[in-house]
Amino acid sequence: MDSFFPYICIAGAAFITTLVLVPPVKRLAILVDAVDYPSKRRVNTKPIPRMGGLAVFAGLVVACALQVTGTILWDWPSALVPHPSMSINYYLLGVSFCIIVLTGAIDDIFTLTPKVKLAGQVAAAIVAASSGLTVGSIVNPFVSGEYLSLGWLAYPITVVYLVAYTNIINLIDGLDGLATGISAIASITMFSFAVLAGRGDAAALSIALFGTCIAFLRYNFNPASIFLGDSGALLLGFALGTVSLLSVSRTAALTSLLIPLIVAGVPILDTLAAIVRRKRAHVSIGQADKGHIQHRLIQEGYDQKQAVLLIYLWCILLALGAAAINQVGIEARIVIFAALLACSIAFAMRLHLFEPVLRHHYNPKTHKDEIVTPDDPAFAEEEQAAEHNKKAHGKE
Incomplete structure (x- = not known):
């Protein structure tokens, strides 16, 4: 229990900080007109302030400061020690988080063009990769003892991975508490994997993320009084992508790379369906529509709370499946993965996620x-x- 005490404190610090700061952040959002007004695309029927990501970010910052303080004063295990298989500059990694939050906050206030917003995400991912957060090689799944070296490709692959992970959370952020709850489920699941793998940096970040998400849900669950905004949705996706990379070795097994993707399976499937749906409709993949999972469930007759809880259950099922995959042999892993994939695709087909809702x-x-x-x-x-x-x- 003593070994978990620092993590409890870190989660508590993130929780309290976010809980206390949400009200002033709401007032700030209203002051700068970072507000979601009702429209055809939005579910909310009254103006709701966004930019809640600032409170989430503050929770992470305080949690990290507590981790450093605990290491210096109370002999807590340091999360800023050299990674066992990567040489990471954690301060540079922190800069990447500042860039992603700043990009989202500016978008919440001024509504950036998709290209400018993407440029901010790419810049954050490049800084993160430059900090040393990369996977250098992958265990060859077909030949025992062999490795597939990524070489210089490790950097662009990491950038693409982080940008993709950032956007899958942003895209599913369509109902009160949905993105926040999914991120909480994913972060606590990744925390368990990080602890088992002995990755102190990933464990500290993921448990802090869990604490701040649970606190934000106090204001964000239906009926929400504040939204994450892009400052929050981009931050959560970027943080989860970072945790998933910190949790694996520089030489990673294919399974260790698949597990974080399974944990985030619902938003990943939703993003894939959106791309297919918009391609079939002959519109840009960046064109927003009301064909996401949350929209389809609302169209099926579920209210916001019911739709969100159903998606939570789906995420928990995938998280449990990922946990099982992490503990069994290769044959059982294949069976579990196939079962999870089949169930998810069946659910997606039942909701008509791949059918167009936009046409020329x-x-x-x-x-x-x-x-x-x-x-x-x-x-x-x-x-x-x-x-x-x-x-x-x-x-x-």
Whole structure:
């Protein structure tokens, strides 16, 4: 129990800091007009301040400061020791977190263009990779004792991985408490893996992330009084991606790389479905729509709380599956992974996640190609036309 005492303190510090700072952050968000106003794409029916990520970030900062203080004054195990398989500059890694939060906060206030926001994410990921946070080689799953060296590719692969992980949380942030709760489930799961692997840095960061997420849920669960905003959603995704990389060796087994992806399986599947859905609709993959998991559940008749709790249960199932994979042999791992994948795909198909909700439509009045949604009469007309064409081709 004594070995877990520092982690309890770190989680508690993150929890209390975030809990105390959310109210002033709400006032700040309103002051700078970082507010989500009701619209067709949004579920909220009244203006809600965003930029809650600042309170989450403050919780992480205080937790890290406590970890350093505990190491100096109370002989806590240091999380800032050289990584057993990576040479990491933790201060440079901290700078990357500042960049991602700053990018999100600016977007919350001024609404950046997608390219500018992506540039901020890439900059943060590049700094993180420059700090030494990379996987240098992967164990060859087909030949025992062999390694596949990534060489210079380790850096761009790390950048792409972190940017992707950052965005999967951002994309699923559509209902009160959804992204925060998913991140809490993922972080506590990754904490258990980090402790078992003896990764003190990953364990400290993940337990701090868990504490701050639980505190933020106090204000963010339905009915939410504040949203994460991009400052929070980008931070949570970036932090989870960082923890997942800290938890593996520089020479990583394929399984150790798959486990964090399984833990974040729900937002990953939702992101994949969004790409497929928008490609099928012939629109940009960056074009927002209401076809995400949370939207589909609402359309099925669930209210916000029910939809969020169902997704939580799905995430917990995947987390338990990942924990099981971490403890069994290769044959059992394959069976468990296949079962989790089959169940997730079946659920996705049941919710029609891969079916388009956005289409292009030529408007004869404006003489322009416009995007239509199921709410527009043009969408129904296209459905009827498509059905008519199918029948006509069938007769031919």
